Amino acid sequence: MEKEWFTISVYSENNVGLLNRISGIFLKRHINIEGLNVSKSEIDNVSKFTIVVNTTEKWVKNIVGQIEKQIEVIKAFYHTDDETIYQESALFKIDSALLFDERQIQNIIKESNSQIVTVAREFFVLAKSGRRNEIDEMHEQLKPFGIMQFVRSGRISVSKDEMQISNMLKEFQPNYN
C-alpha cells in the first residue's frame, strides 16, 4: 500500500493524560507525527486534536481504531487531503532594514498574501496562512535575505463532510445522568 497524507481528527474530553496516550499509539507503531494541533472544538468542553501523518491507509485505520478506543476519546476520523479544508500558519521575523531597502521583499509580501503583524525598529513579523507548500515557497524566497526566526504551526483542518459529534453526544447523554 502507498503512503499518503492523512489528517486525523480526534474529538475528546479535556484530559491531562490523553495527549500522552495518543502520542504513545504512534510511538508504539513507529509512525511519525508530522503535525499536531490541539484546540477547542465547535462543541463546549470538547477538545479537538488535529494530527497529520504520512502513512498507509491500513496503518491510519489501525491508529484511528486505537485512538478511538481510549476512554476519553469521543470519536476519531481520518481524511485524505481532498476531503478536508486545511491550513497551516507561519511567522517570519525579519530585519526591519530589509523592509525598506529591498524592493523584492515588498513584492514577496504582496504576492504571497501574507500580513505584516508588527513592525519594530529592529525587526518586522510576517504572518502567512496557507498550504504547506505555499509557506515553504515563501520561506525559500525570503531565505536569501536572512530570516531571523521562523515558526510554522501544525495543520488545522475541517472536513468537507459533516461531523456528527453533537448528535452523538446527545445520544450518549441521557444514559449517564
Next chain:
Amino acid sequence: METIKEKKAATNTKSTINISGAEAIVRCLLAEGVDLLFGYPGGAIMPVYDELYKFQDELTHILTRHEQGATHAAQGYARVSGRVGVAMATSGPGATNLVTGLADAQIDSTPMVCITGQVTRELLGSDAFQETDIIGISTPVTKWNYQVTRASEIPEILAKAFYIARSGRPGPVLVDITKNAQIEAFDFLYKKCKGVRSYNPTPKPNLGSIEAAAELMNTAKKPLIVWGQGVILGQAEEKLKAVIDKAGIPAAWTIMGESAIPTSHPLNVGMVGMHGNYGPNVLTNECDLLIAIGMRFDDRVTGSLNTYAKQAKVIHFEIDPAEINKNVNADVAVLGNSKETLELLLPLLTENKHEDWHNEFKKHHQIEFDAVIKNDIHPTKEGLTMGEVIEEINIASGNKAVIVTDVGQHQMIACRYAKFEQSKSNITSGGLGTMGFALPAAIGAKMGAMDREVVAIIGDGGYQMTIQELGVIFQHEVPVKIVVLNNDHLGMVRQWQELFFERRYASTVMVNPDFVKIAEGYHIEAKRVSERKDLKATIQEMIASDKPYFLEVKVEKEDNVFPMIPSGASVSEVRLK
C-alpha cells in the same frame, strides 16, 4: 471465600459522611463488592493501610512478597471468578513493580484495578522521595489511568475505575492517589458509575451482519470456528456450545479461550497456534469459512499472515472495533458482546453435521497422536515427560482442576494435555508470556474459587521469578498445589537454541537449588519425583491433600514441544518433529 457481599452501610448512603480520603478509598472498594485485595504497603499509601487495618473484618488484604505478585494474584482471582481483581502499592518502586502485571492484564484483557500511593500534591514534580511518574509509565499498559490529587475526587474516580475495568473489553486501570488526598477529610457519597460519555464499551449487535454471518455459515462446506477468551469474558460458553452443536461446526480454541467448552466435546478439535494441534492448524488453510469468535488473530495463532486462511471467507465476532481488520480482514464483522451476538445468530443457523469435514480433523488427530501425543503421554523411554505428569493430574483431579501455568514448554504441554470440564479453568499468561505469573496467579485463583482444586504448573526457571510468594501460601495456608516440572533448563529457549541456533545453549542451563528444601523452609509439604513408578501415587497424594503441597518432578532435560509452527512460517507448515 464467599462471593459478592454488598456492603449496605457503605454503598447506599443517601447522605454524605465526613471522612478521610483513605477511609473513602476503603469504602469505595466495599461498595464495589471487593472483599479481597493484594498489595504491599509503603510511605505514600500508609493512610490507606491504616484504614485497611480498621476494616479488616470486611476487607481482607493479602500481603504478597513483591508487588508483581500482587498484580498476578489479582489477575488469577479475576480470571477464575470473573470479578475485578484489586492490587495496591506504594509510590515509586512499589508502583513500578506493578508494570509487568498491568501489561499482562492489558494484553490478556483482565479486569483489574490498581491503586498506588503518590507523594503529596505539593511535592509533585519535585523529584521527591519515591516520586515516580506512574501515570506516564503505565499509560501504554492500562485501559485507563488517573491521578487523584484531592480527596473529593476519590468516589467518582474509583467508581469510574471499576466500571471501566470490567465493562466492554475488560482491562487494567490504575488510580494514583497523592498522600494529601488520602489524608484530607471531605463529604463522602458513593455513586456507582453507569457510564462514561465518551466511552461505548459494548457495541450494539447489528442484525444485518448477523444475518450475513448465518448465511455464510449455513452454506459453507468446510467451516471452522476458532474461539478465544472473548467467549469466556462475554459469558457466552453455553451459546457457543449451542451454535457448535446445531451447525455441526468443528471448533478450535486459542490458548486464552481454553476450557470455555469441555475438552471432551466431540466438536472441540483442539488448540490453534504455534504449539497447537495439527488438525486445526493445517485445516485453517483448507477451510472455506473461518469463524473467529472473541479472538484477536495474535501472531502466535496465525503464523505468517500472508499465508493464513487465504482461501477462506472470514467472519469475526468481536467486542472491540479496533480488532476488526487489524490483522486479518473480515468479510463479515459482527460487533458486540459474544453472548448477545451468538444468541441472535443461533436461530438463524440451519442444522448440519459436516461429517466428512469433521473426519478430516479426526484423521489429522490420528497423525498427531502417532507422531507426538502417544510419546508425550505414554512414553516408552526412561525419562519422565511433562505430558505424562499433566495426564496424571487430569486423572487424579477428574479433569476438574483449575490449571494455572507459567510460561515455557510446560505451559504449552499443560495447555495441550490438560482436560477441562468447566470454563475459567485455564489460567495462563497468553499475550505477554510473563514468566513468574503462575505462582502468584494460582494464589489469587484459589482465593477466588476456594471450592476448586487449583494446580500451578511451573518451569524451574519461571518458578524462581516469583518464588517468594511461597510466603503467602505459608502465611495464609492457601491450599494450592504447586508442580514444578524441572528440566534444569530454560526449556523453551533451549528448544529454540536446539532447533534454530545449532544447539548453542547460551544461558539456558539452570543450576537449581533444592526446591524441596525451599518449600519446606516455608513449612509447605514437599516431595520430589524422579522415577515413573512414584508419579501416580504422589500426584494422587497431592490432589487428595487439603493443604498446600509442593511437587517437583524431574523431567527429561532436553525434550521438545511439538507440533510447532516455526515463527514466521505458515500454519500449514506445522512441524511434527
